Amino acid sequence: MIRQTSRKYASAWEQRKLGDIAERVTRKNENNESDLPLTISAQHGLIDQRLFFNAQVASRDMSGYYLLRQGEFAYNKSTSADSPWGAIKRLTRYEKGCVSTLYICFALLNANPDYLVTYYETNRWHKAVQMIAAEGARNHGLLYIAPDDFFDTMVSLPESQAEQQTIGAFFSRLDSLITLHQRKRLSIRQRSPVWS
16 A cells, blocks of 8 residues: 655755756667667557557668667657657566667666656656647648757656655556556456346
């Protein structure tokens, strides 16, 4: 059960440029270090595109793709009903994988990754991206956003890394609890003739 035990933190929140807390990842898969093509799903995060699309959309030779390592983030600028300004997700399911060079990838320097996962699950970052997307910049659902402009977007975060960790851990546990209850409900529905 998740409980608020006390109000330990009262530190100020700050606005920092993403480029101050993260660095761009442009490492290529030159030596074919990975043969796992990844895509970003707004609901499922960074996942194997062969599972998501039931086919490999990426070319067979992925040496020109970005090589993403576990813990790094990627921004898919494609819009959808679920993500009108694209989706930013962290690689957690796999040790490494390849993403299109259309994605903007980054690794954190001095911010808590669980906090940033939570932050990018909200719509708090949409306004900053909306301001840098050039007018008429939607090209078949793909926003035109220059990487330099993206790294100039502001991120709201607590000054204290400990508070970032606490917030990130809280929402991570909450997500796990929700998933557990969803599975429990599904199991009950499958076993009970009332739900058939």
